[in-house]
């Protein structure tokens with residue numbers, strides 16, 4: 657059970673095709689005003705299903721949650737370990 661939960665998409669809850677997603681995309685480090693290595697870090701990585709990961713692409717969390725407001729609550733619950741800095745950038 658714990659194992660399958662860990663592999664569950666933090667956005668939509670799907671167990672299908674788990675991938676690693678960067679909550680704040682690495683490509684947008686300049687824009688969010690941090691060093692790239694701050695984002696290339698476990699505290700910015702979550703499990704997301706392939707479909708969400710592909711759809712999210714290089715969106716910032718705000719852009720993603722504007723598109724899918726229903727994903728925000730699960731994300732906030734499941735992604736407690738993400739850093740305060742990432743949370744701040746994500747507007748959480």
Ligand SMILES: [Zn+2]
Nearest residue numbers: 665668705708
């Ligand atoms: Zn998903």
